[in-house]
Amino acid sequence: MLLEYLPVLIFLIFAIIFAAIMLSIGFTLGKNNPNTEKNSPYECGFEAFEDSRMKFDVRYYLVAILFIIFDLEIAFLFPWAVVVHEIGFIGIISMALFLLILVVGFIYEWKKGALEWD
Amino acid sequence: MINFLYIIPEIIIMTVLSFVIVLDSFFSKNNKKISYYFVQLSLFLCSYYIIDNFNFLNKNTSNLYNTSIFSNIFKLFITLSLALILHYTYKFLQYFKKYESEYFMIALFALIGMMIMVSSEHLLLLYLGIELLSLSLYSLISFNRDSIFSSEAAIKYYILGAIASGFLLFGISLIYGLTGSLYYVEISNQISSLNFSSSEYTLHAVGLIFALTFILISLAFKFGAAPFHMWIPDVYHGSLITTTLLLSTVPKIAVFIIIIKIINSIFSNLYIFWADILFILSILSIIVGNVTAIVQTNIKRMLAYSTIANIGFILLGIFTGSIEGYKAAMFYTITYVLFTIAAFGLLSELKNGESPIEEITNLSGLNKQYPILAFIFMLLMLSFIGIPPLLGFHAKLFIIQSLILTSNIFLSIFAVLMTVIGSYYYLRVIKVMYFDNLDNKLSCISTSYITYLYVFLLVLLGLFPDILGQISYYSISNL
Numbered sequence A: 001m002l003l004e005y006l007p008v009l010i011f012l013i014f015a016i017i018f019a020a021i022m023l024s025i026g027f028t029l030g031k032n033n034p035n036t037e038k039n040s041p042y043e044c045g046f047e048a049f050e051d052s053r054m055k056f057d058v059r060y061y062l063v064a065i066l067f068i069i070f071d072l073e074i075a076f077l078f079p080w081a082v083v084v085h086e087i088g089f090i091g092i093i094s095m096a097l098f099l100l101i102l103v104v105g106f107i108y109e110w111k112k113g114a115l116e117w118d
Numbered sequence B: 001m002i003n004f005l006y007i008i009p010e011i012i013i014m015t016v017l018s019f020v021i022v023l024d025s026f027f028s029k030n031n032k033k034i035s036y037y038f039v040q041l042s043l044f045l046c047s048y049y050i051i052d053n054f055n056f057l058n059k060n061t062s063n064l065y066n067t068s069i070f071s072n073i074f075k076l077f078i079t080l081s082l083a084l085i086l087h088y089t090y091k092f093l094q095y096f097k098k099y100e101s102e103y104f105m106i107a108l109f110a111l112i113g114m115m116i117m118v119s120s121e122h123l124l125l126l127y128l129g130i131e132l133l134s135l136s137l138y139s140l141i142s143f144n145r146d147s148i149f150s151s152e153a154a155i156k157y158y159i160l161g162a163i164a165s166g167f168l169l170f171g172i173s174l175i176y177g178l179t180g181s182l183y184y185v186e187i188s189n190q191i192s193s194l195n196f197s198s199s200e201y202t203l204h205a206v207g208l209i210f211a212l213t214f215i216l217i218s219l220a221f222k223f224g225a226a227p228f229h230m231w232i233p234d235v236y237h238g239s240l241i242t243t244t245l246l247l248s249t250v251p252k253i254a255v256f257i258i259i260i261k262i263i264n265s266i267f268s269n270l271y272i273f274w275a276d277i278l279f280i281l282s283i284l285s286i287i288v289g290n291v292t293a294i295v296q297t298n299i300k301r302m303l304a305y306s307t308i309a310n311i312g313f314i315l316l317g318i319f320t321g322s323i324e325g326y327k328a329a330m331f332y333t334i335t336y337v338l339f340t341i342a343a344f345g346l347l348s349e350l351k352n353g354e355s356p357i358e359e360i361t362n363l364s365g366l367n368k369q370y371p372i373l374a375f376i377f378m379l380l381m382l383s384f385i386g387i388p389p390l391l392g393f394h395a396k397l398f399i400i401q402s403l404i405l406t407s408n409i410f411l412s413i414f415a416v417l418m419t420v421i422g423s424y425y426y427l428r429v430i431k432v433m434y435f436d437n438l439d440n441k442l443s444c445i446s447t448s449y450i451t452y453l454y455v456f457l458l459v460l461l462g463l464f465p466d467i468l469g470q471i472s473y474y475s476i477s478n479l
Helices: A002-029 A058-111 B004-026 B033-052 B069-095 B101-119 B123-141 B148-179 B184-193 B199-223 B231-238 B241-248 B250-266 B268-293 B299-319 B323-348 B371-385 B391-405 B409-435 B449-463 B465-477
Strands: B350-352 B442-444
Touching (some): A058 B004, B004 B101, B033 B069, B069 B241, B069 B323, B069 B449, B069 B465, B101 B123, B101 B250, B123 B148, B123 B241, B123 B250, B148 B184, B148 B231, B184 B250, B184 B268, B199 B250, B199 B268, B231 B299, B241 B250, B241 B299, B241 B323, B250 B268, B250 B299, B250 B323, B299 B323, B323 B391, B323 B449, B323 B465, B371 B391, B371 B449, B391 B465
Antiparallel strands (some): B350 B442
8 A cells, every 4th residue: 555655755755866966066066156136135026125005007917817817728728739639529519618608708807998908 | 428408507507697797798887787687587597497307307327416306406495595685685786876787697606606516426526616606705795895894804704715625625635545536426435445443444544534624624614613603703794784695594505515415425434523523513603603692783793693503503413413413404404594584685675874784773663663574573583593383493393303312412401501592682683673762764675575475485384394394304315
């Protein structure tokens, strides 16, 4: 029973050793000349240390959220496209329904004006 | 291949929903209420198909999506209750000029979630249903977005709900690791094939008890049983009264079914372990609910604590682990839901000045102005207490009977004592309505004959409790 998990254990040990080797090579052989710009923390276009109560355009977040929904749809389309010749007609119908429901959501957000920039 | 004929009710709801979402965005501001009628239409169409296919759906042998008589009865019940709740919601929102068609669409999403929960025979499908329901409820709670309490309630429920879902997923993953399957039937077979007396069972048993505990905690959270009840008062208080009505009724049925299904089909062999958990949950719920409700002045908070106490009673019925107990618990759940819809539907039709009813004192002197409404409300409160000719009496009686049948004498005495304590806060509402001075700001939005008819039917059902008893017995034996 437990023996079945032996490959997992071997994999774990190998991963730890491999990662340790890679990191130590980087530390020992790499060039190291730090300056202030390199060492200062960086975060997605914002200054890392400043007042958190600043103005930002809320529309950017709305568009970003809406983008994520349609981006995730691609995550479903890729595996579907790989196996579509195996799942046949029922697979095509399922994906058509899925996309149809997505289009309904798209029409809704369009008519609600979520895509208007002003 | 899946036979789509078996999920016609769900398909109807989903189709109408897609149409309404598109149509609604093309309607002008004054025509938005057409969407509401479409939603109601879809609910009645759906219940028609459930009734129409009663025998046919029973032939479904899929072990992924179960459409047995048990789940059909509940789907019908949930759909019709939701239709009634949405009727009250519509009137309420219209009057207070808060009408948005989105409210009703989201309620339909919640309905689909509940249908999936009721029918699922697979743990991941169950998770899908729970999440669909919870996500809809989060948005419904935050619907009244001008109120800071509403947003607070929604965020609180969202965070706690996410944690509870995490617990559920952790339990599911443990079960998958131990049994290698997510189908209820296969898990149940695996567990029953375990020999609990042999020495090598320990690892398995510990894992299973872990999984059982995590899943039950998460379901207790969704149900609102005592140590996990913290969100209930705030959420009920923060949302609109009709949202409270929705929150406290239909989702409870769905969660009740999940609990009874999981306990009866997956963990039926682990009775000794889950009985202890349910015992503690129910005792704590009854004490916390009944005692804390006494000091509440806000009527929604009072309802919240009374919900917790009622859930304690339901869990007591399940705790016995006998068919009688399950039947009593189901009877209790149905009764509780029916009467809560009536009581809070009626409250949503009253107003205090230009705002909805909030405090218990808002109701003072209701008898002098609307004697019929006061009488109806008194009947409902008496049923919550458990006064004989009403349905609430039979519900409590069945629970206590099932406790005595499984020789839990002390528990039954405890239940009776707690009922006496609980009667205080229901009686106080009656006292405020009948013996306090008239509050001149109290008035009625609209008198609806649906309420009269509905309460009349409930009283009639109380005179012939055997009808509901037969239904719950029939559905439990077809579990």
